[in-house]
Amino acid sequence: MDWEQFTKQLVQQMGFADCKIEVDLEHRSAGVVVYDAPPSFREHIPAFVEALNHLSQILAQKHGQAPLFYDVNNYRKEREKLLTELARAAARKAVATKEPISLPAMNSYERRIIHTELANHPEVTTESEGAGKERFVIVKLVGQ
Numbered sequence: 001m002d003w004e005q006f007t008k009q010l011v012q013q014m015g016f017a018d019c020k021i022e023v024d025l026e027h028r029s030a031g032v033v034v035y036d037a038p039p040s041f042r043e044h045i046p047a048f049v050e051a052l053n054h055l056s057q058i059l060a061q062k063h064g065q066a067p068l069f070y071d072v073n074n075y076r077k078e079r080e081k082l083l084t085e086l087a088r089a090a091a092r093k094a095v096a097t098k099e100p101i102s103l104p105a106m107n108s109y110e111r112r113i114i115h116t117e118l119a120n121h122p123e124v125t126t127e128s129e130g131a132g133k134e135r136f137v138i139v140k141l142v143g144q
Contacts, residue, residue: 001063003030007070010055023068030056030068037073045075083110087117090139091124100140105130111137 004023007030011019018036023029032052034041041048052070060067071077083106090101103114114137115126125142128135 001059001065003068006059007032007052010052025068028066028068030070031074032070032072034073042073045072048072049075079110080113083113084117087114087139090114091118091121094139094141095123098141100138100144103137103139105134105136107133108135111135114139 003025004021007021007023008019011021011032011034016034016036018034020031020033020035022031024031049070049072052072053067056067056070069076086103090103094101106114111128115128118124118126118139123142124139125144126137126139128137130136
């Protein structure tokens with residue numbers, strides 16, 4: 001399976017001619033940079049990333065391979081940074097108020113970032129609650 005060629009063709013068929021594709025098979029990741037996107041594209045990047053990742057899973061399963069995880073215009077990288085900052089802020093607030101802090105609903109990948117960021121925090125613990133698209137993380141003091 002030529003992931004780079006597949007991705008380039010897919011992105012071009014979506015109407016973007018000027019793009020850069022970088023595939024890292026060792027880390028099962030791919031970066032897509034779209035240069036000729038209209039300004040409104042930024043607000044649709046989350047859906048674009050989700051669609052690419054979904055197609056990657058289907059295609060990988062069909063070919064008996066592990067899927068690639070896509071990032072588009074560094075959206076995922078920026079989102080990870082925002083989520084780690086959110087996790088730290090929630091931990092500070094939980095410690096200061098001694099109350100559990102509920103974060104907004106997130107997908108499993110984003111919840112994992114929160115859990116991982118706070119896993120070694122000595123004063124707080126995390127747990128997920130809810131179901132489906134409404135699942136969210138609660139940050140609370142250890143022993144609470």
